[in-house]
């Protein structure tokens with residue numbers, strides 16, 4: 001039985017590509033040096049897969065930046081504004097490529113980068129293709145051919161991977177009106193066919209076309225496009241075997257369509273949507289078609305060891321129905337989304353051998369895939385590889401490190417009243433008005449202040465043991481006091497402590513909660529050269545002791561003004577971590593919710609009257625299918641409410657959200673019932689306010705009045721007119737004044753200038769309002 005892989009991490013086990021790209025961008029190494037690093041990574045990846053015994057090894061899964069950008073490059077979808085780069089002096093493909101990814105600002109050129117957005121529901125971001133009405137496509141890059149030939153030279157006949165034509169179009173955006181991007185299919189297909197023909201001529205036996213759009217809700221037109229695309233491809237290159245890859249979900253209503261396409265093999269994701277398997281195995285059309293079924297049994301998006309017993313059940317079932325020659329074993333998706341190599345985790349104090357034995361990173365997953373392919377055709381019950389796997393699985397299932405009765409009991413005992421504040425918002429608002437004595441249009445910031453090198457150094461030195469805890473705390477306290485005086489000087493109404501002690505808003509809490517572990521090299525590509533190292537939630541989550549009270553209490557004790565407590569919410573902590581696959585995400589989120597609830601209550605006890613629980617990631621947890629939105633939003637909102645509802649009416653709960661549009665989930669945001677929400681809107685203020693026209697948001701709200709992602713300082717007038725615009729749909733007593741996100745990536749001078757203007761705008765507005773009454 002054949003094993004294959006859909007894609008492999010490409011940044012390098014030591015993030016070599018990240019380092020080389022950044023050096024290249026900084027002009028410190030040249031093109032050839034960058035390409036050399038890239039080639040080495042590709043070669044090592046192929047070798048690793050060959051060594052692991054993978055039969056069909058992918059090529060063109062590598063990318064210098066992003067595979068969707070590579071596709072735009074391949075088919076010549078180069079937006080007009082970049083043409084001057086090609087036409088001009090620097091006639092260099094790489095310059096053009098990186099200009100599209102990152103924009104350019106040099107030699108009198110100032111060209112914006114292409115937009116970037118999340119790849120389905122992963123944390124990987126792709127470069128959004130831009131299409132115009134009369135969009136032409138023509139083959140522009142030979143990357144897929146070159147990589148295929150390069151591997152061939154090394155004796156590996158790879159399976160080239162391409163983003164499929166329909167998914168490619170759907171991932172893009174129309175940059176002008178009057179057409180639908182799916183209408184471009186007929187222009188696009190000849191380029192795909194041309195490439196497939198050439199690959200075929202050069203000896204490729206298999207090509208993998210990724211069409212994850214098949215797990216989404218598709219319109220009838222989009223379904224027709226898929227049918228037409230694959231009919232044309234199979235007619236044009238009848239000898240080339242196409243493996244059509246779907247992943248990240250079940251096929252559901254697209255199953256009949258997907259199984260009927262004239263391709264040689266269909267890949268399905270059994271880690272998300274295993275219900276697709278029985279549906280296919282009972283589909284007469286598929287069973288009689290002679291097509292191969294590729295089973296994505298090894299999770300490409302997580303770090304847990306595979307349960308061989310469970311996977312083998314799927315594989316055996318497929319073999320029983322289709323015969324062994326019609327089944328392939330694979331990861332669920334590309335391994336791009338898992339960290340590189342567990343063997344690099346050598347610090348046993350951080351990752352104990354017991355916990356490590358439950359895990360598999362990309363390199364280990366390769367072995368799982370080839371082992372499963374072998375086991376499936378032998379009597380494996382007494383095979384040592386199988387037995388060792390089952391020992392690990394059993395150890396994880398029963399370990400007291402993971403399973404804590406007290407935590408599970410507490411979640412089981414949650415009552416509906418635990419989600420409810422004591423009084424409804426209108427009553428709370430009245431009480432808070434009296435107790436907090438805030439002016440009309442109160443001003444605040446989102447939590448963090450510029451993280452200078454000095455502050456980063458403090459944390460690093462504490463970690464390294466160069467700085468004692470005592471010294472460290474004194475230094476952080478100094479930073480806090482400085483920032484309090486500075487905020488008071490600016491005239492901000494609700495202060496923050498500045499988050500100087502935090503490296504990252506999720507990692508900081510993960511480090512203080514039980515049930516989390518951290519890796520040293522578990523990097524995953526987020527976009528371009530940017531990688532993240534998500535915490536791993538492996539067990540029941542508990543809060544051994546207060547996490548932030550010390551700092552918030554200190555800050556409040558040092559100011560006459562209100563100082564806001566600052567926490568990260570349960571959904572965001574979940575969303576930005578690797579999570580358990582042995583219980584529903586909801587259960588893990590509720591456990592975190594209870595831990596945050598305890599922190600909120602402790603903050604209140606310590607005299608903190610305003611507490612913010614950030615949930616910037618709530619929208620990105622939305623399921624791919626609309627039909628699953630409601631259930632997700634229900635438990636996500638509940639988890640937030642659980643974390644917030646333990647306090648008295650007079651304690652004001654804030655939340656903060658950013659990174660996305662909220663118009664389509666505005667009713668869920670309202671259902672969170674935070675007393676105040678500060679929300680990113682400054683880049684699309686008109687859009688958010690549109691939502692308010694249809695839906696009157698009941699609680700207090702601070703629509704961000706300027707974009708903190710840019711160093712640009714907004715003028716008083718700009719801010720004031722944004723606030724005036726907001727006042728057309730938000731009652732004056734509910735309106736807050738604040739930037740649209742935390743300020744940690746900014747520098748102090750621009751932060752001060754911007755906040756000064758923000759406060760002036762709020763003051764002007766206040767004066768005008770008072771004059772009117």
Ligand code: GLN
Nearest residue numbers: 446447448614616742743
């Ligand atoms: N409180 C966090 C900060 O100010 C919020 C960050 C975020 O929304 N991403 O940095």
Ligand code: ZN
Nearest residue numbers: 657658741742
């Ligand atoms: Zn934010």
